Amino acid sequence: MKKMLFLIVALIAGLGAGGGTAYAMVKMLGIGGGAPQQEAKKEEKEEAGKFVPTGKVLVPLVFADGRLAGYASMDVQLEVEEAKAEFVTQRMPLLLHAINMRTYRTPMAAGPDGMLPDLEGFRKLVDASATEAFGPKIVRKVAVTGANPA
Incomplete structure (x- = not known):
């Protein structure tokens, strides 16, 4: 009888x-709960900015030695706060x-013939x-959305 009572108490304590x-994991860390994830998505939407196009940039x-390999036409988008888009x-x-003023002195030619632009450098x-x-801190992110040889 004592063994049975001990096992039941141990089972209840283990479940508790x-x-x-x-x-605690769900409340403190947000593991497995849907509410914290939804709140995070809501915050991302609030923080999302507006993308402003620069137009084509030639x-x-x-090359690193200063020789001209060619030209590329780039499309760029700038992410800014919506209130700063007009500015x-x-x-x-x-x-x-x-x-x-920077591009002519920055080596961006890549590839064997130099006709591939270094997108990360740009x-x-x-x-x-x-x-x-x-x-x-006006521009949050720079997105190069297109690169074509010119």
């Missing part, structure tokens, strides 16, 4: 501890100027140019 642990593809659009000529160049043209 396991249930308590599961409940980029010289320069960025109005100052777009300053961004294009800053890009032009993205970083546009990001630095955007900081110069618009100020820090």
